[in-house]
Ligand SMILES: [Zn+2]
């Protein structure tokens with residue numbers, strides 16, 4: 223039932239009510255609520271949920287941290303990253319990449335460096351700078367193939383350029399780039415996502431699969447998307 227929450231409820235308000243009435247809420251349900259609020263641009267609402275969560279896992283921390291980074295609030299993710307370490311939660315690559323990006327936005331270069339050092343010590347081999355560089359190169363090739371960022375999927379009130387930047391930081395794009403950098407050529411990249419993949423990421427992943435000649439499989443809320451040779455197995459029915 224929990225995972226179908228949004229299939230049942232078109233409106234966020236209904237989903238909220240349903241959520242509040244649920245006798246038992248597991249960490250997945252909480253994470254879905256947070257991700258959904260973030261997607262709607264309600265970062266404060268998402269943060270309220272996050273604070274109320276009894277047990278937070280690395281996904282909860284990471285979605286909150288990357289949400290703050292995406293909406294241009296770089297201070298909060300750094301605070302959260304500190305708290306996460308106090309609670310002995312082990313961050314994953316996306317957490318680290320988001321925090322380093324936040325440090326870069328704030329000009330906190332020393333702090334960024336220490337997060338990077340921490341990540342290297344903990345066995346993370348890539349940092350945010352490398353990931354974004356890789357993305358920029360990929361973006362040039364995508365634009366040659368007709369890609370134009372679909373900023374209309376961003377519900378937040380911000381400048382066009384900011385919206386583009388926001389889109390480029392969607393977790394599925396970062397995860398694919400990270401996968402491309404860390405797995406041998408030709409390997410299939412697999413990604414899980416709690417929410418439906420957005421239209422812009424769908425277009426981007428199709429193009430990327432053709433450019434890098436890799437199969438990319440995304441399991442989102444509704445179905446599997448298998449991107450290969452510039453096409454998706456769903457044939458746009460999703
Ligand atoms: Zn997206």
Ligand SMILES: [Zn+2]
Nearest residue numbers: 447454455456
């Ligand atoms: Zn698809």
